[in-house]
Amino acid sequence: MRLTLSCMQCLQESGRLGGASHVEIRDDGCYTATCLNGHKTVTVLQQQKFEVLFEIGAHAILDGYYREAVSSFTSSLERFYEYTIRILLEKSSGSDNLFQAAWKNVSNMSERQLGAFIFLWAHNFKEPPALLPDNMIKFRNEVIHKGKIPSRDKALEYGDAVLDVLRPKLSKILEAFPEQVQSSSIRQIMASAGKADTPNSVSTMSINTILGQGNVEGPEKRLEEHLVLVDDMRTRLGNLQDYFNQMQAPQGPIMSPDEIRDFLGRKFPELVAEGRNDPDGWDFFLGAPQQEPNSNCIVRTVQHPQGGTQFELSVSSRLEGTEKMVMFSGNEDALRQVVDAQLRIYRDHL
Known part of the structure; x- marks a missing residue:
């Protein structure tokens, strides 16, 4: 998966974009590129990690890497659990400090993270959260832990199952905790910008994702339909x-x-x-x-x-x-x- 960046320094200086730069996706969300006019610019991606991971899974399906797609969808779901825990703890404590202190004890333990998510969700929304169905958990474990090579159809089915878990919860969080969602976005942007090793100003950018807050595709679009858009946009951006x-x-x-x-x-x-x-x-x-x-x-x-x-x-x-x-x-x-x-x-x- 690659991103397309435009040079904002060209636009600021002369009203002329220096062209598009294609960069590989990074874990820290901070991207450095040099335009046709030699300007070195730094851009921070606004999307949350779980959104980016799901898009990586979509690109993996288009490229024929179905096992990698299942792994990316799984990571997306796990990082959504982390995102939710952080939002809920910030709501209850008034800052991000409680999450920072507690997360160190479970950062390498996915089952304990899931348990924390389940009980915090139940406490805040007065109902247990819907999780992946048992057959999808079995399928995931076979792929991740036993080396099973899935078909395209099974990777799509699993991706849709993850969407069915994520979408209603994301909608509830956005509606119930708008202040914490906003502060989380600001915190992520600031953390990514802090990774920039340059005195130049840092700009931000947003990409369209199937899980994005500003998603233009509508809440019911399935993964197969989203892939059509992703495939076409890859051609256009190229x-x-x-x-x-x-x-x-x-x-x-x-x-x-x-x-x-x-x-x-x-x-x-x-x-x-x-x-x-x-x-x-x-x-x-x-x-x-x-x-x-x-x-x-x-x-x-x-x-x-x-x-x-x-x-x-x-x-x-x-x-x-x-x-x-x-x-x-x-x-x-x-x-x-x-x-x-x-x-x-x-x-x-x-």
């Missing part, structure tokens, strides 16, 4: 560097936002242009304009305060949870290709 390079290539006079509006009006008559101010520019919608949370904005172009034209890949920005903005340098063919790609992604997934 081409994102090319999109940035094409958009920024100085192959003609820079088009103004109004000229881009006229060009897209000829090439994509299905798009509806809506003017915007501060900065001046245009939003392009597929049909009658709709705003968040169900926006149908496909791309956006605005005048940069220091000159030039900025162009946003609006669909990719929403799916990835991070702004995809480039300086446009006049390549009409690249503009057409990028808009066409954004339309395909929107029609397929949004």
Whole structure:
């Protein structure tokens, strides 16, 4: 599993993204990358560990590593238990100190962690938590401890069983303990940022996950359906560097936002242009304009305060949870290709 990072320093200095960097997933959630302009930037991933682990399992299925997928789904569930214990203890004690002191005694003992989760959940919600069914526990143990090599169908079935355990509990936690959830997110970001060995500023990013708090897929999507999105996004993100390079290539006079509006009006008559101010520019919608949370904005172009034209890949920005903005340098063919790609992604997934 890889992440795609954009250079925020380029955007801050000149309004131009230096391109996309693809980085391997890290345990500490802190990522260092160097853009095409030589800027070294540090980015912290906002997702909780259990969310990332489940996505690693999804990627493993796509790559044909079904045993590794089962292991990642199992780790996701265990780290969710840890996350929940931490939330509940912070609620009862008013700080994270109690968890820090107690966790040292069970950090290497998964059964004791499960026991702590069961009783803390029962105490706070007045009911015992639903856990993995016995047949899934048996299957997990055979894979993890006995070397069983599962089929794709069994890995999917196990992943869905883990989702069925996690989703309702995550919803309850988000509803019952919003302050503790927020402080947990801040604590994680600060801890990851502290791993950065650089004097440069640290930015944050969010990715779309099937367990994410801002999940756009809806609560009932099953793992097989999620894999379709993951597979498509891997292809799109793999081409994102090319999109940035094409958009920024100085192959003609820079088009103004109004000229881009006229060009897209000829090439994509299905798009509806809506003017915007501060900065001046245009939003392009597929049909009658709709705003968040169900926006149908496909791309956006605005005048940069220091000159030039900025162009946003609006669909990719929403799916990835991070702004995809480039300086446009006049390549009409690249503009057409990028808009066409954004339309395909929107029609397929949004």
